[in-house]
Amino acid sequence: MKTINRGKFWIVLFGLATTALFVVTSFRLYKIQIIGDVAKDVSGGMYYRKTLPAQRGGIYDRNGKSQPLAVSVPLWKIFIDPYVIDEGRHGDVMREICKHNEFDETRVFKAVTAEKGRYHPIGETENRKIFDDLSTNAVLRRCVGIEKITRRNYPLDSHMSHVIGIVNSAGMALDGVEKTMNVYMVGKDGFIEGIANAKRKEIVGKRKQRVEPVNGNDVFMTFDRNIQYIVENALDEAITNYNARAGWVIVQNPKTGEILAMASRPTFSPHEYGSSPEESRWNRAIFTNFEPGSVMKALTFAAGINEGICSTNSLINCDPGLYAGRPLQDHVRGDITTTMAVKKSSNRAASRIAMQLGRNRMNDYLIDFGFGKKSGIDLMGESSGIVTPKNRWSDLQLIRIGIGHGIAVTGIQLISMYSTIANKGKMMRTYVIDKVVAPDGTIVLHNTPVILSNPISEKTADDMVFMLSTVPETGGTGRRAKIPGYTVAGKTGTAQMVLPTGGYSTTDYIGSFCGFFPASDPQITILVSLEAPRPNYHGGTVAAPVFAKIGAAIAQYLEIMPDDLDDFPVY
Amino acid sequence: MKWATAILSLIVLGLAGFGIAVQASISNVQGETLVGNPHHFLLQQTTYFLIALLCCIIVAVVDPEFWTKKEIIVLLCIAILISLVSVHIPGFGKSTKGSARWISMKGVSIQPSEFVKLLAILLMAWWQSRPGCLNSSFKQGALIPIIVLGIIALGFLSQPDFGSVVMLGAVNLTIMLTAGFRIRHIMPFVAIALIGLSILIAHDPVRRARVTSVLRLNSDKTSQTTDGDSYQLTQSLSAIASGRLYGVGFGKSVFKQYYLPENHTDFVFAMISEELGFIASIACIVLFLAFMWCGLMIAIRAPSPFTRLLAFGMTMHLSMSAGVNLGVVTGLLPTKGLALPFLSYGGSSLVSSLIAVGFLLATGWRCPVRQHGRKRNYTDNIERKVWVS
Numbered sequence: 001m002k003t004i005n006r007g008k009f010w011i012v013l014f015g016l017a018t019t020a021l022f023v024v025t026s027f028r029l030y031k032i033q034i035i036g037d038v039a040k041d042v043s044g045g046m047y048y049r050k051t052l053p054a055q056r057g058g059i060y061d062r063n064g065k066s067q068p069l070a071v072s073v074p075l076w077k078i079f080i081d082p083y084v085i086d087e088g089r090h091g092d093v094m095r096e097i098c099k100h101n102e103f104d105e106t107r108v109f110k111a112v113t114a115e116k117g118r119y120h121p122i123g124e125t126e127n128r129k130i131f132d133d134l135s136t137n138a139v140l141r142r143c144v145g146i147e148k149i150t151r152r153n154y155p156l157d158s159h160m161s162h163v164i165g166i167v168n169s170a171g172m173a174l175d176g177v178e179k180t181m182n183v184y185m186v187g188k189d190g191f192i193e194g195i196a197n198a199k200r201k202e203i204v205g206k207r208k209q210r211v212e213p214v215n216g217n218d219v220f221m222t223f224d225r226n227i228q229y230i231v232e233n234a235l236d237e238a239i240t241n242y243n244a245r246a247g248w249v250i251v252q253n254p255k256t257g258e259i260l261a262m263a264s265r266p267t268f269s270p271h272e273y274g275s276s277p278e279e280s281r282w283n284r285a286i287f288t289n290f291e292p293g294s295v296m297k298a299l300t301f302a303a304g305i306n307e308g309i310c311s312t313n314s315l316i317n318c319d320p321g322l323y324a325g326r327p328l329q330d331h332v333r334g335d336i337t338t339t340m341a342v343k344k345s346s347n348r349a350a351s352r353i354a355m356q357l358g359r360n361r362m363n364d365y366l367i368d369f370g371f372g373k374k375s376g377i378d379l380m381g382e383s384s385g386i387v388t389p390k391n392r393w394s395d396l397q398l399i400r401i402g403i404g405h406g407i408a409v410t411g412i413q414l415i416s417m418y419s420t421i422a423n424k425g426k427m428m429r430t431y432v433i434d435k436v437v438a439p440d441g442t443i444v445l446h447n448t449p450v451i452l453s454n455p456i457s458e459k460t461a462d463d464m465v466f467m468l469s470t471v472p473e474t475g476g477t478g479r480r481a482k483i484p485g486y487t488v489a490g491k492t493g494t495a496q497m498v499l500p501t502g503g504y505s506t507t508d509y510i511g512s513f514c515g516f517f518p519a520s521d522p523q524i525t526i527l528v529s530l531e532a533p534r535p536n537y538h539g540g541t542v543a544a545p546v547f548a549k550i551g552a553a554i555a556q557y558l559e560i561m562p563d564d565l566d567d568f569p570v571y
Numbered sequence: 572m573k574w575a576t577a578i579l580s581l582i583v584l585g586l587a588g589f590g591i592a593v594q595a596s597i598s599n600v601q602g603e604t605l606v607g608n609p610h611h612f613l614l615q616q617t618t619y620f621l622i623a624l625l626c627c628i629i630v631a632v633v634d635p636e637f638w639t640k641k642e643i644i645v646l647l648c649i650a651i652l653i654s655l656v657s658v659h660i661p662g663f664g665k666s667t668k669g670s671a672r673w674i675s676m677k678g679v680s681i682q683p684s685e686f687v688k689l690l691a692i693l694l695m696a697w698w699q700s701r702p703g704c705l706n707s708s709f710k711q712g713a714l715i716p717i718i719v720l721g722i723i724a725l726g727f728l729s730q731p732d733f734g735s736v737v738m739l740g741a742v743n744l745t746i747m748l749t750a751g752f753r754i755r756h757i758m759p760f761v762a763i764a765l766i767g768l769s770i771l772i773a774h775d776p777v778r779r780a781r782v783t784s785v786l787r788l789n790s791d792k793t794s795q796t797t798d799g800d801s802y803q804l805t806q807s808l809s810a811i812a813s814g815r816l817y818g819v820g821f822g823k824s825v826f827k828q829y830y831l832p833e834n835h836t837d838f839v840f841a842m843i844s845e846e847l848g849f850i851a852s853i854a855c856i857v858l859f860l861a862f863m864w865c866g867l868m869i870a871i872r873a874p875s876p877f878t879r880l881l882a883f884g885m886t887m888h889l890s891m892s893a894g895v896n897l898g899v900v901t902g903l904l905p906t907k908g909l910a911l912p913f914l915s916y917g918g919s920s921l922v923s924s925l926i927a928v929g930f931l932l933a934t935g936w937r938c939p940v941r942q943h944g945r946k947r948n949y950t951d952n953i954e955r956k957v958w959v960s
Contacts, residue, residue, distance in 0.1 A: 008871055010749040011883055018887070021894040022856050028901045029856075032811045033849040038902070039812035040805055046825060197600075197828030206825065297598045 048196035054187030056152065057163055057216030059177055061225045062434055069221065070154050070164050070178065076131050077147040078103075079121040080111040084142045092454045096139050097122070100130055103432035108498030119542075124151065154270040156225070159232045162283035163223065163262050163379060163432065166270040172272070173489040175281065177219060177432065180378045184444060187216030207469040215445050220434045222258035228249055230553040231261040235528075238546040239265050242533035245508075246287040249550065250411050252525045254419035254516055255429030256449040259377070260524070262286075286375075286382040289408035290529070293539070294345045294477075295493030295512050298468065301342055301416060303365040304353035310338045311468060318348040324355070324395040343476040346491065347403050353394070354402025362398060367428075368455030369417045371409055375430045385407040385409045404493060415527040418514045421468070422489070422522035425461035427452045465489050469519040472544075481513055481544035483551045485562035489522070490547065492513015497532065508532040513543035517551055518563040524554055574933030579865040582858055583928050587623075587921070590839075591616050591854075594916055597820045597842045598835040612835055612916055619918040621933075623925035630929025631936070635878045639697050647690050654683035655726030672730050682919035684727055684735045688742070689923055691723055692888055693930075695743050696880035699750035706751045713756035716747065733778060734895075734907030740764060742891060743776070746884045750876075754848035781905040803838070804902050806831040811844040811852075811901065817849030835916040837908060838901045855914075857899070863890035869935040882934040885927040 032038045059070040070477060085093055090112050095109050103123040111120035125131070134144045152167045165176020173182040189214035195206040217564040231249045239247050244265075251261040266282040268276035282288070304310045315335040320327065330347045334339070341349035354362060372387030388406035394399070402408035412430060429450040436445040456464070456474040468489035471478040476491045496504040511533055516525040526548070528543040536542055554560075591613065598612030605611075618665045637643065658664035665673040665680060675681045699706060706712040720743055727735045747757060772778045784801040798905055810826035813819060824846050827834050834842050844852045866886030873879035889912045896911040898904035910920040 007749045007751065007876075007879065010745070011870055012886060014745045014749070014883075015864060018863060018890050018894055019860060021891075021898065022860050023903055025894065025897045025903065026853060026856050029811065029844065029849060029852050032808060032901065033814055033844065033852070034816065036815075039808035042809045042830075043804065043813070046830075195825055197825075198830045203825065203828050206821075343572055413707055560651055 035486045046195045046419045048194045050192045052190035052213045054189050054213035055215040057185035057218045059219045073153050075124045075149050075151050075474035077124045077149045079119050080081045081118045081143050083118045092139050096137055118256045144504045158267045158269045160228050161270045166273045175380050179380050181219045181394050185216040188214040200295045215439045217436045217438050219436050222432055222434045224260050228261040231263045234546055234550045235263045242542045244530040244533040246531040248411050248529050250285050250415045250527045252415050252419050252504045254422035256520050257430050259432045283381050285411040289383050290292055290510050291405050291495040292409050293404040293493035293495030295491050295514050297350045298491050300353050300402040302456050302464050305463050306456045309356045312339050313337050314465050316349040318346050323351045324399050335372045339467045343470040345477045350402045351399040354399050359390045359393055371413050375412050378433050383410050411527050414514055421461050421464045422516040424458045425456040426454055439532045465519050477540045481547045483548050486517045487564045488515055488517045489519040494539045509537035509540040511537050511539040513539050513547045520563040523560050573867040575865045582862045590914040597827045602826050612889055616916055619921045627925035627929040631932035632925050635933050653688050653689050654687050683918040684732055684925035692884035695746050696877055696884055700877035701881055709756050712752045717760050734909045742888045745887050785905045803832055807838055807841040807861040808902050810841045814845040814848045816849045818846045839915050840911055851906050859893045866931050872938040874937050878934040882931050885930045
């Protein structure tokens, strides 16, 4: 019996000991769960966040959304992880992928056989089904991955690329409207917040919040893609025909100030932005500062008429002599009317008017027409032109400015001046963005025509239109600018280029033509400038035919009423 | 002792049922990943439970004295030897994570050490209660049983299954002391075993890391360790801590999402604590304690010395396993790879646990009703070999 009792003692003793172990565990649990000072807080490592990228808004022309100028396309980027391909299965993998004919075989081969790295993109597809096929394939299931990306498409490619600009693969806007309107187009990324499992995937049912992305706004430009197409082709042709180094064309609606087309050569493809030479990325229509030459005489004569120095029929003496101490070349001599001076582009007549205007008034008109400062157009890379302060002008420089030398202008400034003349003396704000529309259809920004200034009176403008409309007539410098069926008003210009080292080039010229039509009710203003054309370089020879070609095509496209029926071709 | 038996069986049924519910709650993620079926572990555990219940009833129906027959004892010894050797037979034994603990037959995997531990307890109980055994002598009362234990322990070490060795030694030590072994006979062996274990721990970097990680965890909370055991322990403690008082909710565990390795087997208690909170954790502990004391009551009232030692051994085996497992999960003891009886996922563990319960029930049902004014006569019961329900 003694053994039995001692056994009972041991049983109870071990029972108590084990009970003690449980009690200690209970206290430990109390300390962990209730006091909470034992365990490390690991919840920070479980935080899960995924960005839901917003879709960037598109860029469209004035005709609406059917034909975009720039648009973001969601794509599936497919990549290969060669690390998980079993030895000897590379051939099978290769064969299965190339079945789809979607991918470049050499690229696939390189990716499959790569020794290093676990991320080898083989291509992009808009077709999610291809990925589904690839990922359900038993051979490929583990080694094929997918990534959702967006790519910016530019359907016009190298056309209009200076204006549209580009967004790089990282989503950063680099140039053009893409950059100036970036704030409207980016949208706001959404996100998912929740808890991740240890494999960094989100745990279903533990989501804290989901904020939907707000897609970017669409930008509608004042441009018309069809007019742009006309302009680009005509400019390409002119560059080839006249052996020009560069060139630019602007088309504007003079009544509103809207830019309808703008082209610049040389150009680049936005899809190969990185490899294009820097010169090709300059939007020369707003970037190049150049001496305009005779095109500028329109300002001198307009100022002269506006100030009452001359009128359409008043005579100006154009005999040879010293002008500000220098002889001045001209095609005419004797007393001629102002109209004839414009038609023949008389240097001496313009010089005389400039001298009579004097420094102050000349400078005032330059400022009123917007020379020497940026027009504020919504594009990247605009120059302001060069107008030296009037107190540093010599008499010679005053004359030279009067005939378009000793001053540097940009294409956009020049066409604004002609549009002002065409628009009865009212200078309109130049703009390229028509409106910005949110994804839900509300209009975020809507540009309307704005009168900036009124540099010349309506009467002066009418006189100028009359005088400029004689230029394309027989005997004028711009004969080649004639558009059948329409009265054209415009002015040629030819100027030697300024060398980077200083002084003028003897071989390189810029030939320009700027004008508008129909003269009775101007609808379209066009500027054409060709840089260093050879061997012909006169604006009337190289730029005027381009003007006529573009103008005729636009007139047909916009169905502008002809105002010169005598000359209207009968088909 | 009918009431203790009834309570004990209710507790076991409750714990096992709870275990299945917990598997339903937490093993869907593991099942999805490992087998492709979120209900895999739930279905498996339910099947195991039914098999285990059948085994439990069979063992409970058989009179415990049946196991003390000479032929049966010889068979059991052979079974132990075969089990220990079989895990090393190529094509028959199955290695997972560097340990050869499994035998695999036609898709069914068995962990023989779970059953060997039970058989060792049964053998020990039989040896001590043999008529004519001199428990107070050195040779019979210490040397022979310890040599047998040593052989089994070597078998476990060769797998290697260090935790089982410790549990085997601890449980059998309590049986020996209860059976009336002389402490002075046992202590030298205990000392030798402790020294041997210390050397093994010190020489094995994995085991040393397991011990030091517990020490480090308890001394320096800010230490950032990257080794596996520390990671598991850190995740376990964080899981328990995030349960607070009421838990995050049934099925809503975050740590089951691949954060806590072995969350459906050895660390299932951390999942219970996380999902159901402090209250459920304490309820679990109370159930285990109640189970243990019911088992000890059965042992105390057992009809014979063999059944007493058997019931005591089985009770200690289950409750110490539970206690050590809870100690590991809460970071009090080094990681061992011991399952939590009734709750952890695993067929071998569940079946062997319920077989142990079967022994307890077999004993409990045969306890004599206390008769006032008359002392129990053990010899009467020993003579009575026929089972009466």
